[in-house]
Amino acid sequence: MLKIRLQRVGRKHEPSFRLVLTDSKNSTKSGKYLETLGNYDSRRGENAVVNSDRVKYWMSKGAQVTPTVNNLLINKKVIESKKINVLPRKKPITTESQAPAQAQAPAETPAQPEETKNEAAEEVSV
Numbered sequence: 001m002l003k004i005r006l007q008r009v010g011r012k013h014e015p016s017f018r019l020v021l022t023d024s025k026n027s028t029k030s031g032k033y034l035e036t037l038g039n040y041d042s043r044r045g046e047n048a049v050v051n052s053d054r055v056k057y058w059m060s061k062g063a064q065v066t067p068t069v070n071n072l073l074i075n076k077k078v079i080e081s082k083k084i085n086v087l088p089r090k091k092p093i094t095t096e097s098q099a100p101a102q103a104q105a106p107a108e109t110p111a112q113p114e115e116t117k118n119e120a121a122e123e124v125s126v
Helices: 054-059 067-075 098-103 114-125
Strands: 002-011 015-025 037-041 049-050
Touching: 002 067, 015 049, 037 054, 049 067
Parallel strands: none
Antiparallel strands: 002 015, 015 037, 037 049
16 A cells, blocks of 8 residues: 655754655655655744645545645645544543542442343242
8 A cells, every 4th residue: 555654854853854655564764665745844844845736646546644744735735634633642640549449449239130030029929
């Protein structure tokens, strides 16, 4: 499957990215790609250059975009969609005092279904 994703280029502590079309099995650091579709300098902010015609062409052929590239293309108005949250979900903070309190709660006994209660009553009355 083909993917449109960012490939990091540049020096240490000076990241800039290429927007490339590559096979999804290739590593992001392998350097192998089929076509360069643009570039993005994260330090400069909105200074991204995108070849929108080629991006639309490859997307029509079935190429998938990564969530970060999807958000970048939405900012550049190449595609219209909702942005995807790429940040990890925040987990609620649990303290040690809350965890044992939940473990000590008594387990509820399951109630007998009414059918078994009725059958038991019939056996007794016979």
